Every structure is written in structure tokens, then in C-alpha cells.
Amino acid sequence: MASDSDDRSSAALSTEERRWLERVRAAGSLSQLREITGTDTDHDAYIEAKPTWERLRGRELGTPTPAEGLPGDRVVVDSQPFHVHGVTHADAEPEREFLRTHVSQFLDRNAEVHCEQGIRPMYFEDFDGVSEADDYRWAMHHCRRLDISSHIDGLIEETFDEESHGVTGNIRSAASQFREVAYSLIESGADVYGKTFAAALGDTASTFLMDHEHLATGEDFTSHELSKAAAENPEKLVELQQYYNCAFLPQPLEREWLRRHDHELELFTHARNERIAAWALYHTDDAPVHLIVGAAHQPGVCYYLRAYRDDEWDYGEFELVP
Template identity: 50%
Template structure:
């Protein structure tokens, strides 16, 4: 089996400078001078292309081991935080993989926190594994919004499992089309399959999907990783190069669908804060989250590490 990787070419000094500038972007307006275009809308798409190219090279050059439970690590004071992106597709393969690794972590006295819904899916009998309150927080925040909620039709406030999400018609159609392309025996070459997937993505995705990563390539990689967790690192790397820094992605999504922003990227901030707040004296903390959340949770942990964020005002949701 061959897990996909990019060619290992190191970034030039100019590319490193440009990537650092993109990492510092705190708003869509910041992207305009960095991309040389004349509008924030165009700058967002241009920055996406540049970021994807540079992060692909950076991640490929960094290499890294895929052994163990893959993910990112952030050291904050004396505690090492690890963020592990998964498919949460409720497959036997992922269940066996995660339970084996998490059992060892718990035995070594590590603290383990899960995105809401993941614990009941994979770790219901692991007393030491804690479920975070990210969805409850998002629903509480949603109630403060004045406009009617499109998300309310997708998520029920009392749900206890990610599998209970009710997909919209567009989501179901997108899944169906992507599945047909991926499973079509006549499409034997990956390049052809990806080209068809790109066409389908352009037809079936919208402005919101640009910020949430719902495209054919993410669908294909999730399906591979759900069946074989050896592909999880590739899925994680995909989202690492797919998403711009959180302030930019959140502003873009907030402009187009503020309630969807609450149940997607905003929860990254909540999960990072939650884990730090409840870490107590643990030397090692592990967060098991959907792969699309891994870059964002990592971003906010790094903000804490660098002194740009604190826990003032944090309150757990009952």
C-alpha cells in the first residue's frame, strides 16, 4: 500500500517569507496586499491557491513519522497537547485503531478529550475519556443570533452522535455524485477521477463549502482513511493545506453563513479552550476531533502558547 505524499522540495527563502505573511493574516483585508488582487473576494481565492501550494511543499519537506496516533503537537508550559484528526465515520477499522491507541494513552495517565459525539461513537466504555461541550456551546451561541437558523434544520440541539446529523439535499446529492465517481470501475486512472471530482466539486460546492472543505478530494480521502486508518495522515495533511488561518476562514464563512460558522470553525476555538481549561496537571493531553478541525484546534492552541489568547471568560456548558 502506498500512502500519498508530495515531492520533498524545501521552500525557498521567498516562499518561507510569503507563507509567514499568510500565517499572520488576521482578516480578509490582510490578504489583498499579500495576493496583489483588488478585492477581498478575489484575495481569498488567490490566497487559497498560494497557501495550498506552499503548505504542500512545507508538509512534504517536513516528512515526519506516521506511526502511532497521527496528529499535531503543541507544548504549552509544561503540558504537551496533541490534536488527532479522524474521520468519525463510525467504521470498525477506525474504531479498532483508535481504541487500541487510546487505551495505551489512558494507561499512561494521559488526558483524552473528544469532540462531542466521538466518545459515544468509539469510547462509550472508556470512563477516562472525556467528551467536550463544543456542540452544546455552539447551540447556545446560536440562540443569541437574531436571524433564523438554517443550521437548526441540520443539527438537533439534543443530539448525542455525529451520525445523527441530518444532511441537506445538496449534501446528499454531493455525496451521491462523489461516490459514483470514486466507485466507477471505468475511471481507472487517479488523474481522470480527480479531474471529474474537480468538475463535480465546482458544480456542487458553494462559498460556504470553500471554508469547510466539502469537496471531492476530501470525500475521497475520508473514505480511504475510514476504511484504512493508515491513510489518516494523508487526510490530515489535506486539511492542513486546505484551510487558511482561522481568522480568515471564519470571517469568510461568517459573511456568508454566520450560523454555519458557529458549528464549524468556531468550535475549533471552543475545543482548544476546553482542553486547556480542563487539563489540570496533566503532562500530556490528547484531543480526538474530526480531521477538518485539526488545523483550527492546533491554531488556537498555538495562540495560547504564544500568549495571544487566554481563558478569561471561559465557562463550561452544563
């Protein structure tokens, strides 16, 4: 069952720590974050704020508890509940069975179900009641409009026809593939050297293998481990969701940071959160809504749903893309 994303337990935090979190939540730019951290540059502000945010958010949220039903966060917009469920989308059979069981129940209760693009053909191709957003198509459209020099040409098929399922293909760069192999090797060595050693080595590998872009997209050894565990045992999805709820700063900060370093990657990662939220808001009727997205997108989609509810963001006229 989705928890209310506004239900924050801050009893374990001091007044100063709670105030720090609220100031960061209210920051709309890295320059404002620099004022909060007292650092000399926007770069230093982002680097310094990330671990503090993660630590305090972890204490604020508390230990994740097993969920009844499909875990996720809930945002209520004008009395209408939007449930955002982060998944691994690893195309694993345990996750497939788990999701299909719960989504069938949602549909039986006349709820709406929308997916991040690529998830429907993976898990729900025969579910007529499940729709798919156009977030990848939207991101590619904007990359071409901005004439951004692409470093992923050839890794994403240019067509998004239903028959091709191209969006479910490999969109990782060569560096990302190398990182995946490295983490797998570290994991396999745990039986020889022990879990503690493997975790420490994984953290070290994350430091050396992650560049500016990957720092902002949450691709590290911890997420690799949690995703693999949740794909095989979906009851662990709540732990993966908790990780991402702590790992990312609020969307304006993450998006500005990544946009400065790689505009294309920003469009294909955090910017799609905005598109998925807009898609759900535009296509909804009055029924409860369930959004099935990659776990890394759950915090960002919730951010935009809350911002829409609080009149802090609006998708305006819904953009139709070719």
C-alpha cells in the same frame, strides 16, 4: 505519534515563498490578506490565496510519512504536550479498533483524553477516562443567542442528553447530501473510466457543487476520497491530516470568510475549533493531553493552542452553556 506542529521544513521553499507564508500566517483579516495578494477585493484575496497557500504548505510540510502510533500534531503549552489527532469519525469498524487500541494506551499512561462532541459515544462510550467537549452545544447556544435564521433546524436534535446521541446524527444540508451522492457515483465509475478520469471529474464536480461556504469547510472530492480510504485503513489518516493542514488558511481568515457568507455555518465549523481548544485548556491538569477530533478540525485546534501558548489568544473566563 503526534508530530510537533511547529516543526516545519521549509528547505524546499525560496526566501520569497517562506516570507509569503509568514505574512499570511500573521494576517488577522481579509483586508490584510488583500494587501498581501494585491487584489482589489477581500473576495478575490481569499480565492487567490487558497491555492497558493495549499501548494506552498504542501512543499513546506513535505510528503507525509507513516506514523508510529496515532498520527497527529503536538503543541507544547508551558511544558505540557497537547496532541491533536484528526480522525474520520465515519463510525467504521477499522477506525474504531485502531482508535480504541491507542486511546487505551494513552489512558494506561495516565494521559488525559478529550473528544470532539459526538466521537465519544461513537467509539469510546465504555471508556470512563475519555471526556467529551460541548462544542456542538456551544455552537447551537450562540446561534440562538444571536437569533440567527437557521437552515439546519430539524437536522440536529435539540437535546444533547447522553442517551440521545443526537449530535452524531445527520447535520448535513440537502446540498451536502447531494454532494455526497455525486462523489460516490464518480468513485464507483472509476472502475469503468479509470482513476485519472474519475479524479478529474471529481475536481470538476467539486467546482460546481461547492459554494462559498463549502470552499471554506474543505468539503470536496479529494477530502471525500481520503476520508473513505482512512476510515477503512487508519494508517492513511496521516494523508487525510496532511490534506487539511494544507487546505485551510489560518483561522482568522477562514472564519471571517465563512462568517460573511453564513454565520451559522461558521459557528458550527471553524468556531468550534476555538471551543474545543478552550475546553481542553480549561479541563486539563498537568498530564499529557490527547484530543480526538474530526480531521478538518485538527489545524484549527492546533492554531488556538499555539495562539494560547504565544499569548496571542485566551479563552478568558470559561463560558458555561446550558
